[in-house]
Amino acid sequence: xxxxxxSRIGLVRSHTPTDGQARPVRSSLDExxxxxxxxxxxxxGLPVMANxxxxxLAPGVLSLAEISAHVRLPVPIVKVIxxxxxxxxxxxxxxxxxxxxxxxxxxxxxxLHALHEL
Amino acid sequence: MPSMSSEVHHLPASVTQSVKIIVLGPxxxxxxxxxxxxxxxxxxxxxxxMTQYGQAVDDLADLPDKTTTTVAMDFGRLTIGDDIALYLFxxxxxxxxxxxxxxxxxxxxxxxxxxxxxxxxASFDHIDRLENAGVPYVITVNSFDGAPEYSEEELxxxxxxxxxxxxxxxxxxxxxxxKLPLISLVRHLLAHTDASAPRPExxxx
Ligand SMILES: Nc1nc2c(ncn2[C@@H]2O[C@H](COP(=O)(O)OP(=O)(O)O)[C@@H](O)[C@H]2O)c(=O)[nH]1
Ligand SMILES: [Mg+2]
Numbered sequence: 578x579x580x581x582x583x584s585r586i587g588l589v590r591s592h593t594p595t596d597g598q599a600r601p602v603r604s605s606l607d608e609x610x611x612x613x614x615x616x617x618x619x620x621x622g623l624p625v626m627a628n629x630x631x632x633x634l635a636p637g638v639l640s641l642a643e644i645s646a647h648v649r650l651p652v653p654i655v656k657v658i659x660x661x662x663x664x665x666x667x668x669x670x671x672x673x674x675x676x677x678x679x680x681x682x683x684x685x686x687x688x689l690h691a692l693h694e695l
Numbered sequence: 696m697p698s699m700s701s702e703v704h705h706l707p708a709s710v711t712q713s714v715k716i717i718v719l720g721p722x723x724x725x726x727x728x729x730x731x732x733x734x735x736x737x738x739x740x741x742x743x744x745m746t747q748y749g750q751a752v753d754d755l756a757d758l759p760d761k762t763t764t765t766v767a768m769d770f771g772r773l774t775i776g777d778d779i780a781l782y783l784f785x786x787x788x789x790x791x792x793x794x795x796x797x798x799x800x801x802x803x804x805x806x807x808x809x810x811x812x813x814x815x816x817a818s819f820d821h822i823d824r825l826e827n828a829g830v831p832y833v834i835t836v837n838s839f840d841g842a843p844e845y846s847e848e849e850l851x852x853x854x855x856x857x858x859x860x861x862x863x864x865x866x867x868x869x870x871x872x873x874k875l876p877l878i879s880l881v882r883h884l885l886a887h888t889d890a891s892a893p894r895p896e897x898x899x900x
Contacts, residue, residue, distance in 0.1 A: 580816040609715035637705030646739035691775040
């Protein structure tokens with residue numbers, strides 16, 4: 578027979594807080610953060626990499642992970658660049674909030690429908 | 696313009712939100728295959744430097760080559776309507792990427808844990824960590840040729856699943872079945888929204 582997973586927590590699993598351990602704090606930017614460029618903001622004085630990111634974003638919206646893949650820089654570095662661009666008003670960032678999304682029936686129903694259609 | 700590694704597929708400005716789902720499991724279990732089967736873009740990958748994920752620089756002093764260890768994380772995308780961008784992130788399976796994966800779990804709507812019946816125990820750690828992070832998940836057994844077949848009951852017992860956690864069997868190479876774990880995860884989430892939970896009578900105002 579197969580090996581059996583030994584659960585440390587017993588019966589109640591989902592939503593069980595970690596035993597006394599603090600959960601890591603989420604930063605406001607993550608891989609799935611969407612970045613919306615604002616072409617009206619003057620790019621004068623932007624560092625080279627920030628300019629490259631703005632070039633990449635010129636035609637439309639991308640996630641932070643997509644930027645990371647296209648400019649070939651690790652996600653944490655793109656986070657720093659994106660944070661600067663947000664601070665300077667060059668981009669708007671939207672990061673998903675899973676606790677709200679998990680209770681957004683309309684959103685979940687639409688995803689479900691799209692998956693069925695796939 | 697920077698030289699692009701591949702064609703860039705921008706999202707329309709009408710996109711209002713993204714959704715992050717992570718795919719976990721040991722190396723070679725079919726994560727990239729599943730993402731590729733479902734994604735609308737050719738899967739992309741990011742290169743991550745390991746030192747950025749929680750390892751103290753001091754610990755690496757004796758191991759200079761470790762500082763250059765990179766991990767490729769691959770991901771795919773599915774646009775829903777003109778306003779939702781769903782991302783599927785494949786977490787690297789090797790144990791040394793734990794911190795990286797724990798970081799990736801943050802902000803995920805849910806997780807898909809892939810398993811191979813020839814080495815079921817290789818997926819246990821991923822389940823434990825999703826539970827600890829409070830991220831809802833489904834278990835997906837990938838059908839590999841010649842791998843032992845177990846009944847659902849046996850699999851549930853092996854994974855120590857409560858009745859509520861979905862268990863799906865799929866072939867990650869085929870879109871029609873690769874989407875099943877995603878469907879199952881979203882159904883699972885729908886069954887657990889605040890609205891679907893029994894709640895006390897609302898107080899009158
Ligand atoms: N028979 C079978 N082979 C699969 C399946 N999923 C993946 N594979 C094969 O397993 C190998 C490893 O898959 P890959 O997606 O690279 O694994 P990863 O390391 O988890 O990303 C590839 O050769 C795939 O073609 C499946 O569901 N059934
Ligand atoms: Mg892979």
